[in-house]
Amino acid sequence: xxxxxxxxxxxxxxxxxxxxxxxxxxxxxxxxxxxxxxxxxxxxxxxxxxxxxxxxxxxxxxxxxxxxxxxxxxxxxxxxxxxxxxxxxxxxxxxxxxxxxxxxxxxxxxxxxxxxxxxxxxxxxxxxxxxxxxxxxxxxxxxxxxxxxxxxxxxxxxxxxxxxxxxxxxxxxxxxxxxxxxxxxxxxxxxxxxxxxxxxxxxxxxxxxxxxxxxxxxxxxxxxxxxxxxxxxxxxxxxxxxxxxxxxxxxxxxxxxxxxxxxxxxxxxxxxxxxxxxxxxxxxxxxxxxxxxxxxxxxxxxxxxxxxxxxxxxxxxxxxxxxxxxxxxxxxxxxxxxxxxxxxxxxxxxxxxxxxxxxxxxxxxxxxxxxxxxxxxxxxxxxxxxxxxxxxxxxxxxxxxxxxxxxxxxxxxxxxxxxxxxxxxxxxxxxxxxxxxxxxxxxxxxxxxxxxxxxxxxxxxxxxxxxxxxxxxxxxxxxxxxxxxxxxxxxxxxxxxxxxxxxxxxxxxxxxxxxxxxxxxxxxxxxxxxxxxxxxxxxxxxxxxxxxxxxxxxxxxxxxxxxxxxxxxxxxxxxxxxxxxxxxxxxxxxxxxxxxxxxxxxxxxxx
RNA sequence: GCGCCCGUAGCUCAGGUGGAUAGAGCGGCGGUUUCCUAAACCGCAGGCCGCAGGUUCGAAUCCUGCCGGGCGCACCA
Numbered sequence: 293x294x295x296x297x298x299x300x301x302x303x304x305x306x307x308x309x310x311x312x313x314x315x316x317x318x319x320x321x322x323x324x325x326x327x328x329x330x331x332x333x334x335x336x337x338x339x340x341x342x343x344x345x346x347x348x349x350x351x352x353x354x355x356x357x358x359x360x361x362x363x364x365x366x367x368x369x370x371x372x373x374x375x376x377x378x379x380x381x382x383x384x385x386x387x388x389x390x391x392x393x394x395x396x397x398x399x400x401x402x403x404x405x406x407x408x409x410x411x412x413x414x415x416x417x418x419x420x421x422x423x424x425x426x427x428x429x430x431x432x433x434x435x436x437x438x439x440x441x442x443x444x445x446x447x448x449x450x451x452x453x454x455x456x457x458x459x460x461x462x463x464x465x466x467x468x469x470x471x472x473x474x475x476x477x478x479x480x481x482x483x484x485x486x487x488x489x490x491x492x493x494x495x496x497x498x499x500x501x502x503x504x505x506x507x508x509x510x511x512x513x514x515x516x517x518x519x520x521x522x523x524x525x526x527x528x529x530x531x532x533x534x535x536x537x538x539x540x541x542x543x544x545x546x547x548x549x550x551x552x553x554x555x556x557x558x559x560x561x562x563x564x565x566x567x568x569x570x571x572x573x574x575x576x577x578x579x580x581x582x583x584x585x586x587x588x589x590x591x592x593x594x595x596x597x598x599x600x601x602x603x604x605x606x607x608x609x610x611x612x613x614x615x616x617x618x619x620x621x622x623x624x625x626x627x628x629x630x631x632x633x634x635x636x637x638x639x640x641x642x643x644x645x646x647x648x649x650x651x652x653x654x655x656x657x658x659x660x661x662x663x664x665x666x667x668x669x670x671x672x673x674x675x676x677x678x679x680x681x682x683x684x685x686x687x688x689x690x691x692x693x694x695x696x697x698x699x700x701x702x703x704x705x706x707x708x709x710x711x712x713x714x715x716x717x718x719x720x721x722x723x724x725x726x727x728x729x730x731x732x733x734x735x736x737x738x739x740x741x742x743x744x745x746x747x748x749x750x751x752x753x754x755x756x757x758x759x760x761x762x763x764x765x766x767x768x769x770x771x772x773x774x775x776x777x778x779x780x781x782x783x784x785x786x787x788x789x790x791x792x793x794x795x796x797x798x799x800x801x802x803x804x805x806x807x808x809x810x811x812x813x814x815x816x817x818x819x820x821x822x823x824x825x826x827x828x829x830x831x832x833x834x835x836x837x838x839x840x841x842x843x844x845x846x847x848x849x850x851x852x853x854x855x856x857x858x859x860x861x862x863x864x865x866x867x868x869x870x871x872x873x874x875x876x877x878x879x880x881x882x883x884x885x886x887x888x889x890x891x892x893x894x895x896x897x898x899x
Numbered sequence: 900g901c902g903c904c905c906g907u908a909g910c911u912c913a914g915g916u917g918g919a920u921a922g923a924g925c926g927g928c929g930g931u932u933u934c935c936u937a938a939a940c941c942g943c944a945g946g947c948c949g950c951a952g953g954u955u956c957g958a959a960u961c962c963u964g965c966c967g968g969g970c971g972c973a974c975c976a
Binding site for chain 1: 901902903904911912916917920923925931934935938939956968969970973976
């Protein structure tokens with residue numbers, strides 16, 4: 293697997309697994325009603341019996357869930373690689389590990405298979421016991437990390453003064469989900485919306501305002517009018533009108549220089565712009581801890597450049613002040629020929645401010661992959677500047693494409709507005725709800741459609757590997773099965789339906805703490821999966837990939853659907869069985885709701 | 900030209916740090932509903948993992964070269 297480019301050192305790079313739990317009796321066996329991260333438990337056990345000459349960290353890392361259930365639930369693959377290094381027979385090595393390792397009470401002795409795999413099958417009783425613990429665990433099996441980290445997540449970051457469009461959804465949704473996942477794992481998260489409120493796009497708006505404004509239109513809808521002016525300026529510059537380009541640049545420079553008129557206009561426009569953005573964020577359920585835009589850093593820029601110059605990191609080149617980065621031809625510009633600062637300068641000031649304010653362990657920039665070169669330069673300069681305390685990571689993502697594999701546009705060729713995209717998703721969802729569930733009252737159908745529609749959009753984005761471009765496809769997105777939010781929401785709704793029909797509340801099942809029975813393959817398959825959430829979240833956070841979570845949830849929902857078909861709940865053959873299955877239903881519902889919540893997606897009780 | 904990303908089933912995509920017979924969904928074909936939501940479930944067909952070398956017990960995964968596609972490369976952000 294390729295590693296992310298980490299151009300600055302990661303203090304906790306390859307974060308170690310949480311240490312094995314400290315145990316009072318020294319047996320290696322945890323006592324008491326405490327949920328255990330299964331993977332970490334097994335890794336600790338195998339790591340402890342790493343053969344002489346092996347690296348325990350490597351050996352334990354080779355433990356993972358099996359790809360195929362016929363090989364058991366988990367497998368330890370470390371013996372083969374180690375045998376090679378030690379020039380020993382892998383099966384003999386595996387045999388020695390098998391004898392030494394103690395997995396009780398979690399599992400029995402592993403089985404040796406193939407060239408030296410060690411296959412682990414969890415004890416049904418242990419799985420059942422863990423599920424009972426999980427049933428009443430508000431933390432969903434998550435335990436606080438040994439050393440919580442501070443993670444700044446820079447995401448969404450739209451330019452103000454123009455409506456958000458489809459291009460903003462990925463950063464917003466991926467960043468929000470990563471924030472939720474890190475928080476759930478017990479880390480401190482700072483969600484920062486680095487607004488584009490100070491750049492040259494504002495100069496274009498100012499130029500438009502002074503030359504082409506429509507006062508009536510502004511009175512009616514300020515943001516729409518400002519957006520029109522921006523697009524007008526942009527179009528004329530793009531058409532090669534140098535004088536417009538120069539004029540807009542001059543307006544930007546005047547704004548930055550403190551020109552009274554431009555500052556007044558900026559101050560006047562901003563509240564409208566922010567309010568428009570807030571409307572979308574509210575609808576998406578996205579919030580920020582801070583929204584420190586480019587304007588916030590403006591007062592620091594001159595000093596940043598002076599400091600870089602003083603430290604010999606910046607130099608003059610073709611009239612601009614730049615920093616060169618080894619291996620890259622284009623310089624990193626921190627002051628333009630005309631004296632104005634640009635986003636490189638702002639980003640450096642931001643790194644310093646964040647370091648001084650939060651002292652983060654990790655800073656994530658959830659930004660389009662096309663800005664890769666910029667971040668490579670930025671991180672390099674920042675490190676040489678001395679801000680190397682945090683791991684700076686560009687969480688890159690691909691472009692959203694239309695069916696023609698070109699950037700997603702409307703039929704008229706405009707960029708698709710985010711608001712209309714959401715509206716369309718909700719309208720599509722509404723059609724399906726109306727068709728499938730006419731018995732539900734219209735108002736409730738409307739609420740369901742909103743949740744299902746937004747869920748579809750978010751999930752389509754999150755379930756894809758970030759790095760690849762993705763083809764936007766309505767039919768796929770709102771499909772009722774397959775790896776979609778709708779499928780997961782449906783599984784959840786079916787569970788709620790069982791509780792309604794049985795006239796029983798989940799809380800009653802939880803209080804009863806019924807013993808879990810896992811003798812049916814569908815029961816066991818579901819049960820083993822329910823224990824995996826903590827390890828999945830740890831991996832998703834490590835890889836910075838929400839699609840690891842969506843894959844898990846889809847797998848869980850599939851296992852539930854199989855269970856639903858094969859295992860009657862309310863009409864189970866005994867009261868014990870019924871209670872056990874109700875508990876499995878509730879656990880699944882809890883996990884789906886919690887997991888979807890970490891993706892920023894809601895559930896509905898019926899659909 | 901330099902750099903980054905991508906190439907896996909007809910289509911859209913998964914595929915931890917190299918592991919067992921490469922997986923889903925859609926589409927196709929065939930089944931399942933006196934039973935808790937059929938927005939579901941079960942089965943079948945469908946692959947030279949872009950190509951060629953290399954590394955090794957083992958490669959979709961790592962290395963090299965090539966082919967094909969996307970993107971970025973001095974004052975926009």
